[in-house]
Amino acid sequence: MAFDIDRYTTTSEKVTWQDLDFESFRDDPLPESTLRSLRYMCDIEYHTVCYLRDLLVTPSHKDVDVTAFMTMWNREEFWHGEALAAVLKVHGIVVDYDELKSTRLKLGWKDRLDPVKQALLGNLIGKDFIAVHMVWGAANEWSAVAAYNRLADLEGHPVLAELLRRIAKQESRHVAFYATQARDRLAKSKKAQVIARFALSKAWGPVGSGVMTDDEVFHVMSHLMGGTDGRKEAAKIDAHIAKMPGLSGLTIVQDALDKRGIAA
Numbered sequence: 001m002a003f004d005i006d007r008y009t010t011t012s013e014k015v016t017w018q019d020l021d022f023e024s025f026r027d028d029p030l031p032e033s034t035l036r037s038l039r040y041m042c043d044i045e046y047h048t049v050c051y052l053r054d055l056l057v058t059p060s061h062k063d064v065d066v067t068a069f070m071t072m073w074n075r076e077e078f079w080h081g082e083a084l085a086a087v088l089k090v091h092g093i094v095v096d097y098d099e100l101k102s103t104r105l106k107l108g109w110k111d112r113l114d115p116v117k118q119a120l121l122g123n124l125i126g127k128d129f130i131a132v133h134m135v136w137g138a139a140n141e142w143s144a145v146a147a148y149n150r151l152a153d154l155e156g157h158p159v160l161a162e163l164l165r166r167i168a169k170q171e172s173r174h175v176a177f178y179a180t181q182a183r184d185r186l187a188k189s190k191k192a193q194v195i196a197r198f199a200l201s202k203a204w205g206p207v208g209s210g211v212m213t214d215d216e217v218f219h220v221m222s223h224l225m226g227g228t229d230g231r232k233e234a235a236k237i238d239a240h241i242a243k244m245p246g247l248s249g250l251t252i253v254q255d256a257l258d259k260r261g262i263a264a
């Protein structure tokens, strides 16, 4: 299945929520554990621009389809952040840019070195780096679709569910881009398959790990991927990844749950 990048860039829209009755949260507020997960998701959506920065120093920036996609993708993710911040605001939780900035500053040298490291690594591996970037992106977007749909099901609040489904629909288009790119690029290069397999099994972590604290990562993963049904979602993501050329047998999401002791 081909991904039509021109169609994507011309139909990309910011997610809308102005028609949704957010005031309903005042009579029917969301529970603390859901707000905590939403706060995490909001923060990660806002963080997209930092990922973008890290990737623009790699060979990916030379590919026109990839850069066209990433431009629109970054914008869509930003608006996901804004939508979630609006839900949190009705609950008296202000997502503070200054606080976000200080989280990023605490990352200190690690964060500052990331673009440099990625540039060195990316340029060393050359074109095969893009394949790794694409499959990594696909894994993260599959996680996003699963997380938003799962939270919509778990919470059952009609307004929240509608917003999360709208966001998940956009995440599905992100999946389509990354997965199509990854499949084609991996199929063409054995070396890319070997590097992608190595990178995913050694370095991949759940979206937001490395940015958020371990406590927050644990909360979100237990909330959305714990228990029998949560584990089923994790297994589905792994199955998608394992279908990629050269990646059969990988179970990175379930491994991440096991590593954190999150019970099935």
Ligand SMILES: [Fe+2]
Binding pocket: 045, 076, 077, 080, 144, 167, 171
């Ligand atoms: Fe998003």
Ligand SMILES: [Fe+2]
Binding pocket: 077, 141, 144, 170, 171, 174
């Ligand atoms: Fe996304």
